[in-house]
Amino acid sequence: MNHERSRTLYDRALSVIPGGVNSSVRAIQPYPFFVQRGDGAHVIDADGNRYVDYVMGYGPLLLGHSLPEPVQAAIQSTASDGPMYGAPTEIEVDLAEFVTRNVPSVEMVRFVNSGTEATVSAIRLARGYTGREKIVVISSGYHGAQPSTLVEGDADDPTPSTPGIPESFTQHTLPVPFNDEERLRAVLSEHGDDVAAVITEPILGNTGIVAPTDDYHQTLRELCDGIGALLIFDEVITGFRVGGLQCAQGKLGVMPDITTFGKIVGGGFPVGAIGGRTEIIEQFTPSGDVFQSGTFSGHPVTMAAGLATLEFVAENDVYDHVNALGGQLRSGIRDILADRAPEYTVVGTDSMFKTVFTRADSPVQAGDCTDGCRQDRSCPRFSECPKSGADVRRGETDRWERLFWPAMKDQGVFLTPNQFESQFVSYAHTEADIEDTLEAYKAFFE
Numbered sequence: 001m002n003h004e005r006s007r008t009l010y011d012r013a014l015s016v017i018p019g020g021v022n023s024s025v026r027a028i029q030p031y032p033f034f035v036q037r038g039d040g041a042h043v044i045d046a047d048g049n050r051y052v053d054y055v056m057g058y059g060p061l062l063l064g065h066s067l068p069e070p071v072q073a074a075i076q077s078t079a080s081d082g083p084m085y086g087a088p089t090e091i092e093v094d095l096a097e098f099v100t101r102n103v104p105s106v107e108m109v110r111f112v113n114s115g116t117e118a119t120v121s122a123i124r125l126a127r128g129y130t131g132r133e134k135i136v137v138i139s140s141g142y143h144g145a146q147p148s149t150l151v152e153g154d155a156d157d158p159t160p161s162t163p164g165i166p167e168s169f170t171q172h173t174l175p176v177p178f179n180d181e182e183r184l185r186a187v188l189s190e191h192g193d194d195v196a197a198v199i200t201e202p203i204l205g206n207t208g209i210v211a212p213t214d215d216y217h218q219t220l221r222e223l224c225d226g227i228g229a230l231l232i233f234d235e236v237i238t239g240f241r242v243g244g245l246q247c248a249q250g251k252l253g254v255m256p257d258i259t260t261f262g263k264i265v266g267g268g269f270p271v272g273a274i275g276g277r278t279e280i281i282e283q284f285t286p287s288g289d290v291f292q293s294g295t296f297s298g299h300p301v302t303m304a305a306g307l308a309t310l311e312f313v314a315e316n317d318v319y320d321h322v323n324a325l326g327g328q329l330r331s332g333i334r335d336i337l338a339d340r341a342p343e344y345t346v347v348g349t350d351s352m353f354k355t356v357f358t359r360a361d362s363p364v365q366a367g368d369c370t371d372g373c374r375q376d377r378s379c380p381r382f383s384e385c386p387k388s389g390a391d392v393r394r395g396e397t398d399r400w401e402r403l404f405w406p407a408m409k410d411q412g413v414f415l416t417p418n419q420f421e422s423q424f425v426s427y428a429h430t431e432a433d434i435e436d437t438l439e440a441y442k443a444f445f446e
């Protein structure tokens, strides 16, 4: 593959954009390819190379790159009326009604411009509503680029995970490992009266893909109720992807107090949202006292794209398609690994998938996990799956970046560039794309 033009563009970018990219994860070594355009489930780079795309914008593109006609028409007619107004428009109400009609725990919703903005606002809301200051977070969970959650270590010794966050801020954040009920109980019994909220992704999507074991979230729900803390589900990735229009909370049957959204709900345009019960969400200004505001919030083009996307999804076989292809991909990769690299693990559910380069205790047996695995302890394959971010980090994470990603890219398969971020199947992917992708996996592992 020729990458001359991407290399030249990267060289120019390095002089004017830090690291040459506008989001850190795009900084692939030795240089990223620059995208010219999308086409269905594919992207074409600046040198004309074509890739089957499983990054899908890191999750927003449930319908792929070529949007169905009604979605394109909604976007174009809204944009041609003028970009935005600073006054409310009907389409914000329409999208809010769609979300509240479909997501079980959400009665009211405030739109913002990114997943980060949604989690920042959700945490401020939880603190304002409860009058408490501490937040319990899951180690290796991700809630965007914000000081309350960019914290690592243990609840007994939290430290900033990046320069730029004062050590003193981290006193208010208590990290606990995912799927560790015992540690959670201990931390909540020590800090209970000070805890405003526990925030978690329902399924970890930024550190491999890690599913909750057994009734983990149900226990979380009960523990939060026991101490009067709010439960926040960060559904920025899982929202309108896992569990269909009801999101992961519908699939898990656990109702959070607050849900954060991003990605799909904006149909590929910048978006975030904070939803929940009316009595909580109404605490945002101007109906309540917890300050929340934004010039671009509820942007008409984003609202139009999000609503048209979700209406198309509601009226077509989108989830059947993406979940079926997701299942084919996971079981196909599992079969390939069973013979060639049985120590690796295929994880994911619905249209999310990832291969984790773990050296698990017991080798993977050929065959299928129950799709939509809940990591039930009675499952014969239970011990193979990562249970926490730490399990994923113990894998051969370098192997992904140095060998696997470049080799797959050279075969025309665009995966997320490191071991941690999830990958996604879209409505535009076809069985032929899945077959080509499995051939590429086979070639690599041979």
Ligand code: PMP
Residues within 6 Å of the ligand: 058, 114, 115, 116, 117, 119, 142, 143, 144, 145, 201, 205, 206, 234, 235, 236, 237, 262, 263, 271
């Ligand atoms: N929460 C989760 C679960 C995410 O995966 C992300 C981003 N991938 C965010 C929050 C932050 O969203 P954004 O990048 O739109 O700010």
